[in-house]
Amino acid sequence: MTGSDFSGSVPLGRRLVVETLREEASVWLFVAKTLLAIFVTGWIAMRLALPSPSTAMITTIIVANRQSGMVLAKSFYRALGTVAGAGAAIGIVAAFPQQRDLFLVALSLWLGVCAGGATLYRNFKAYAFVLAGYTAAVIVVPVIENPPGVFDSAVARLSEVLLGILVSGAISDVVFPSRVRDVLRRSARGQFSDFLGFVRGSMEGAIPRDAMENAHLRFVRAAVTLEDLRSSVIFEDAETRARSNHLRLFNQRFMAASTSFQSLHHLINRLKRARRDRAADALVHLYAPLGEALEVPLEAGEGARVLLPRLLVARERMREDAVEVRAGFADEQDLRDFETGASLLLRFAGELYDYVDAASTLQAPRIVGGPVERVRFDRGNDYLGAGIATARTTLTMLVLGAFWIESAWPLGSSAMLIATIFAGLFAVTPNPTRVTRDVTYGYLIGMVLGFLCHFFVLTQLDGYGLMVAGVLPFLVVGVMLQASQRWGGIGLGWALGLLYILAFKNHQVYDPAHFINDAIAQIVGLMSAVVSFIVIPSAIGSPWLRRRQLAALRGQVALAAEAPLPGLRHRFESVNHDLFSQVVAQTEPGSADSRALIAWALAVHETGRALIELRHDMARGELPPTLRPYLEGVLATLARFYVKPDPASYLLARDAVATAIAGVCEHEGHRHLLEHLRLVRMALLDGESVLAAYMPDTPPAKEIAHAS
The missing domain is CATH 1.20.58 (Methane Monooxygenase Hydroxylase; Chain G, domain 1)
Incomplete structure (x- = not known):
């Protein structure tokens, strides 16, 4: 019995109840595992006398996910980024130990490059870049006045972050894992x-x-x-890795x-x-x-x-x-x-x-046979959009660093660290405007609750177990919201704000003046990141970037016409799908932009694939010297038309295809090329396709029409 047969035999009301209970159970399991990871990490960090247990605890929040494999993937790339950031931090301090201005310029450039690199990925690889920037700042900013301490700072931060990663991965993979x-x-x-x-x-x-x-x-x-x-x-799975x-x-x-x-x-x-x-x-x-x-x-x-x-x-x-x-x-x-x-x-x-x-x-029990054909899923990246993220983050850090130097603000380092974290995190979000707003609200709530928890609850408690009991009521709602698709930004900000402001250590210090000053510094850092996205808007989701991505999608026809043939079919298909998914994710469903995008995607897929098959057939045998120019003319004119569509280039492409068809018909041994040319010809003459906007008012000449 298939799954559809089974679902059809269950009453609708019962199915809704079962699905609702399953979703609620999944949310609460995520909350329980995340809280367990936070507090186990904190306990181990304190037992090991690490300088900043809160850094390890915050790590568990950032890598949290309902799926075990997602946690492991996120943790893996976070570990890579952490190690890279530590190496960059040591290099920056070694290069500019006595020049604070050059030190901050180098750090700002590193943070900008990391933020830009993060925008080039749509999965957890982006976290490697985010963490490479964040870790460098976490290591070097506290030792700006004491450069020789950078190695100790790097070892401490690496220990704290990797501890959080290890505990999160272990708990996610062992405690009721969701695969x-x-x-x-x-x-x-x-x-x-x-x-x-x-x-x-x-x-x-x-x-x-x-x-x-x-x-x-x-x-x-x-x-x-x-x-x-x-x-x-x-x-998370060795068998899947093998397959x-x-x-x-x-x-x-x-x-x-x-x-x-x-x-x-x-x-x-x-x-x-x-x-x-x-x-x-x-x-x-x-x-x-x-x-x-x-x-x-x-x-x-x-x-x-x-x-x-x-x-x-x-x-x-x-x-x-x-x-x-x-x-x-x-x-x-x-x-x-x-x-x-x-x-x-x-x-x-x-x-x-x-x-x-x-x-x-x-689906076979085990893979049999020789090596399988190796293929790749190539991505369609816009490097100019990454450049905008790089410039935005670099300028934000430079402005904050200059203000810190000129004002001699004692807690300027805290503002720098918070701005670093959120400049990287916001750069990789698909809807940065809404996410920045939600995270900001959540962070402010977390800090207010942190003040209440710090001075009115924790001051009355002693020991780690009671500390957990005191913090839990303030933290659990934020973690629960983090599991929600709609309120996830608020939940993330809530949990981060609470844990960051509490700044757990083995010997807690209860200093209201320092607490408030630190909170102000964090707000300044957070608002600096938010303002940077207002002054230099994110390219992700912008009409400007959508137009560039649509142009890149059309440019895939030029790729099909000109790129080397080995692996071209796989590259063409994967880049097309990736570019289309990027643009459609930022386009309102059912809108004119959405319909135009889908129409162009269909035209690009059809024409580009026909050109690839045509080129493969051209490469399989010797072409007469008189025939090759016709076919190369088809490839060149179609590539130019799709890169920069206009009525004139449309006519050139249409007539080049018709001329090539007539030329192939004169060579009996090469008529197999006609199928691809005719398919392209029909696509060009389709009055309901997106290409209709470039067609002349009069139909093509009679003799050309019959050549198709």
Whole structure:
């Protein structure tokens, strides 16, 4: 019985109650494990007489996550960043031990570079950069007046941070662990069943454009989510780590198959709109064996193994049917349309088989066979956006450092440290405006509660156990809010503000004047980070960056036309999916911007993939000297059009494709190139695509139209 069958047999009300209780249990388990990690870390730090146990305790807050694998991944990269930051701190102090001005300039530049580097990643790798900057500041700022003490400071901070990481990872992995591998498996099964179900349900051929756009959005999110999960699960599960490259291959084959699938149905839709029903119906008929082969329960694993021989039989039937149908065409135009679609359909059938084969291999009890094809999931990064984050953080630190020097403020170091932490954390958030506001509110609440806890509760208690009992009521709400998607920013700020202002040590000092001055310094540091994002807004989510990312997405056609062929198909698919997911995450669903983005993404996927296949076919055999210039002209004009679209470059690209088609038709041994050229030609002439805005009012000349 499949999961859907089971869920359908349970009353809706009961399912809602079960899901609500499961969610509440997950939240409270997260709260309990996080609090346990905080206080166990604090106890060990005090037993070891570390200088700042609160630093170790704060570490557990920053790495906290509901999933064990996420904690381990976050901790791993935090450890890397901590070690790198310690090395940078020692280097800065060694270079400028007596020059405070140059010392602060070097530190500000390091913090800026780390903040910029953090923006280039969408997973826990960003924390390595954030912590590299934060750790350097934590180490060097307290010893600015005593440079020889930097080594002791580095050892202490490393010990405190690594202790927090070790305790968090151990508790998360031992106490009722919630495995990311289970989420990964569900995601892989969901991707598999959703895609194959969509393929099976499209046997009638034509799919409305809005349905295809929504499907494309789902497929992109599924591919990017699976890669993000894979990069985290490898830290918690040895078996998943061994299958990591198989997972990458599974995901890459999914992206390839989904692109060909979309191109196929765009082609069928175009034929129907052009009233070329004979060719469209023939393609739908040819598609039928593939749909019939998928008429089994769509669960990765046993279902995948069952599908493989069925898909082989379906492909053979499709080849045989294609020969028979081709012989029945009397009209040359219908024949050309059918040949283009049949070639694309057979390519899709092969890619679908490869995808199902990858799913079957993943679900086998153990991996057998030789080395698997090594693939990568490349990311689409905007380095100018990272440069903005670098400049913002550097300027913020320089301004604070200059104020600290000129004012001789005793607690300027505290302001610098807080600004460092939040400048890095805010730089990697997808919605920095809302997050900065929420974290600021939470931090202020945490400090107010910290004052009450410090002077009205802890002064009445003695011993670590009573201290835990006194702090727990003030901390538990913040940790609970941290588990919420909506209130997570407030919860994070609450917990950090409370623990930071309490500044636990083996010998607590109760000095109201120092406490208030420290709180003021922390507020100044926090507000400096907030103001820096107002003065120099984050590029993430801005219309400016969306336009740049959309331009980068269009530029993928130039990549497909010009980049070296080895590994190009995988690189093209993964960068496309990553860029699209970045832009769509910052675009209002259903808006004009969102619709334009999806339309461009579909056009880029279809054209770019056709050009890659064309170049592969060009590379497989010798081309006549008279034919190569035509094909190279197609690649060059299409690349220019997508990089900078306008009506003039559209006409050049359209006519270059038509001329190349006419040239290929004159060479009998190279007619296999026609399918790719005709597919590109149809995409260029699609009046419902995003390219329609660049089409002239008059249709192409009759002789060119017939060349397609």
